[in-house]
Amino acid sequence: MSISYTSRIEALRELMKSKGWDAVVICGTDPHSSEYPASRWKQVEWLTGFTGEAGDVVITATEAGLWTDSRYFIQAESQLAGTGVVLHKTRQPDSVYIPQWLSEKGLRTIAVDGLCLSVDFAEAIETASAGSELVEVPDILSAIWTDRPDIPVTPIVTLDVECFGGEQRQDKIAWLRGWMLQHECSHMLLSSLDEIAWMLNVRGNDIEYNPLVISYLLVSQEEVRWFVRKEVEHPDPDTEDSFAELEADDIIIDDYTALEDALSVISEDPETRLFIDPSTLNHHISSHISNIFERESVINGRSPVILRKSVRTESEIKNLRQTYIEDGVAMECFLYWLDKEVSSGREVTEWEASERLTAFREQIPGYRGNSFENISAYGPNAALPHYSTPREGSAVIRPKGLYLVDSGGQYLTGTTDITRTVPMGECSDLEKEDYTLVLKGMIDLSMAVFPKGTAGCQIDAMARMPLWRARRNFGHGTGHGIGYWLCVHEGPQDIRQNFNAQPLLPGMVTSNEPGLYREGCHGIRHENIVLCREAGTSEFGDWLSFETLTCCHIDTSAVIPELLGKDALEWLDEYNSRVYETLSPLLPQEVAEWLAIRIS
Numbered sequence: 020m021s022i023s024y025t026s027r028i029e030a031l032r033e034l035m036k037s038k039g040w041d042a043v044v045i046c047g048t049d050p051h052s053s054e055y056p057a058s059r060w061k062q063v064e065w066l067t068g069f070t071g072e073a074g075d076v077v078i079t080a081t082e083a084g085l086w087t088d089s090r091y092f093i094q095a096e097s098q099l100a101g102t103g104v105v106l107h108k109t110r111q112p113d114s115v116y117i118p119q120w121l122s123e124k125g126l127r128t129i130a131v132d133g134l135c136l137s138v139d140f141a142e143a144i145e146t147a148s149a150g151s152e153l154v155e156v157p158d159i160l161s162a163i164w165t166d167r168p169d170i171p172v173t174p175i176v177t178l179d180v181e182c183f184g185g186e187q188r189q190d191k192i193a194w195l196r197g198w199m200l201q202h203e204c205s206h207m208l209l210s211s212l213d214e215i216a217w218m219l220n221v222r223g224n225d226i227e228y229n230p231l232v233i234s235y236l237l238v239s240q241e242e243v244r245w246f247v248r249k250e251v252e253h254p255d256p257d258t259e260d261s262f263a264e265l266e267a268d269d270i271i272i273d274d275y276t277a278l279e280d281a282l283s284v285i286s287e288d289p290e291t292r293l294f295i296d297p298s299t300l301n302h303h304i305s306s307h308i309s310n311i312f313e314r315e316s317v318i319n320g321r322s323p324v325i326l327r328k329s330v331r332t333e334s335e336i337k338n339l340r341q342t343y344i345e346d347g348v349a350m351e352c353f354l355y356w357l358d359k360e361v362s363s364g365r366e367v368t369e370w371e372a373s374e375r376l377t378a379f380r381e382q383i384p385g386y387r388g389n390s391f392e393n394i395s396a397y398g399p400n401a402a403l404p405h406y407s408t409p410r411e412g413s414a415v416i417r418p419k420g421l422y423l424v425d426s427g428g429q430y431l432t433g434t435t436d437i438t439r440t441v442p443m444g445e446c447s448d449l450e451k452e453d454y455t456l457v458l459k460g461m462i463d464l465s466m467a468v469f470p471k472g473t474a475g476c477q478i479d480a481m482a483r484m485p486l487w488r489a490r491r492n493f494g495h496g497t498g499h500g501i502g503y504w505l506c507v508h509e510g511p512q513d514i515r516q517n518f519n520a521q522p523l524l525p526g527m528v529t530s531n532e533p534g535l536y537r538e539g540c541h542g543i544r545h546e547n548i549v550l551c552r553e554a555g556t557s558e559f560g561d562w563l564s565f566e567t568l569t570c571c572h573i574d575t576s577a578v579i580p581e582l583l584g585k586d587a588l589e590w591l592d593e594y595n596s597r598v599y600e601t602l603s604p605l606l607p608q609e610v611a612e613w614l615a616i617r618i619s
Contacts, residue, residue: 089494
């Protein structure tokens with residue numbers, strides 16, 4: 020495999036030489052800044068073999084580098100071996116990022132695929148490499164990627180909010196138009212796919228695990244235009260019905276490729292003031308806008324849709340609670356099956372376990388697929404935070420040590436995400452100690468009470484303190500926002516050490532997932548999903564806390580009680596008791612009996 024990637028890199032260098040480019044920057048995203056791109060835009064994977072969700076590549080005549088964070092360090096070292104691509108570690112104290120690296124090399128001409136480079140990233144490169152020329156080349160790899168996949172077109176469905184919760188699209192559009200009036204803009208361009216799906220109450224399957232539709236949305240006070248791929252020769256009935264419903268709500272359906280022409284038309288009106296979000300808009304479209312609009316006619320800022328959609332409505336919260344109960348039933352059935360199969364002596368592989376978990380979820384009404392690729396990892400494999408379970412040759416899960424499963428489902432009434440680290444039998448003292456410290460961090464954050472206005476970065480240390488006291492840590496964030504039958508990772512809120520001023524608000528749903536990873540040994544992560552809610556008022560102000568939505572027991576067999584502490588032990592006992600009381604009437608009798616034993 021490495022020979023193939025080496026030849027691809029050399030083919031790119033030949034292209035660079037013929038064009039006079041000193042460097043090429045390839046980003047691991049798509050024209051909409053999606054975390055998980057469709058196959059057409061998996062350019063980093065095609066060029067280097069690296070399959071992680073976060074990674075950008077720079078190729079020069081003599082050097083090749085991949086930039087990614089600690090979730091993928093081990094994976095990247097393995098997948099890049101023999102390709103000549105060097106790993107550059109990000110989010111480290113001494114990290115040198117791509118703009119600075121390019122600047123230090125003194126390169127004159129830097130070519131980028133402007134479709135897959137955000138405005139913010141392009142500006143960072145231009146600022147750092149003053150004097151260099153940034154050449155924008157859409158679909159730059161197509162010249163050498165001869166069998167590159169097309170832009171996907173999948174069936175589009177609309178949501179019935181009366182059944183599935185949320186707000187009507189017309190109410191959302193009216194809210195957005197009001198915001199636009201307040202900010203003195205006549206038009207707003209949305210390019211982030213989850214924002215568009217939320218605004219229009221539409222879902223698709225253009226990106227695996229993400230119910231999104233490749234498109235742009237242009238909103239003005241007079242009209243809403245949706246630029247979307249269409250299947251012309253064999254139109255899908257669901258899509259035709261969805262388009263008819265949207266058109267009845269005065270949504271104009273345009274072809275995906277018609278955006279630039281539409282922008283050119285509105286640019287001719289001197290009264291037009293266009294709002295764009297440079298953090299998600301791609302450099303190619305931004306360059307087109309810069310060429311046709313006067314500078315004072317373009318307003319740059321953060322899209323208000325990101326924040327609005329992160330706060331769940333009462334109907335969505337009600338549905339989410341039930342969704343996590345149903346997801347918990349699937350998880351408990353899976354954990355029962357796993358325990359019985361492994362303890363019986365049968366060889367169960369990581370892949371078989373992953374497939375069986377998906378099969379349990381498929382039995383849930385409203386299931387619409389997994390929310391990401393299952394992470395099913397035993398022993399040392401769990402030390403890779405985003406381990407990709409191989410179909411062939413995956414490890415056998417033994418009746419000892421630790422098994423980690425991180426998974427989630429997409430449902431009509433919400434998106435789930437849960438990680439359980441499962442003691443499969445006898446565990447070492449170190450495994451138990453790490454297991455308990457990570458669990459204590461997760462519980463401490465679950466019990467947090469904090470003033471209204473607090474940001475996630477201000478409470479991240481609560482989940483890390485038990486580990487820090489033992490001089491241990493983990494490199495990824497503690498929590499991320501989660502969509503509602505949308506992306507499993509969303510903002511604007513998070514819980515991590517990186518500074519993010521966005522306060523946690525009542526109605527936001529966020530993960531709580533501290534971890535610990537020992538390369539070649541084991542990995543541990545405990546993850547529940549929490550809902551931010553109001554927690555009363557005192558003479559010192561208004562207060563918030565978390566409600567745990569996840570409904571699946573936490574194994575106590577590897578817990579060291581004195582290390583967990585009295586308060587955390589009480590929380591754990593109460594949580595497991597509530598899980599049993601909630602789920603036992605819904606579980607098969609043998610699973611309910613097993614669960615009673617596991618939490619006793």
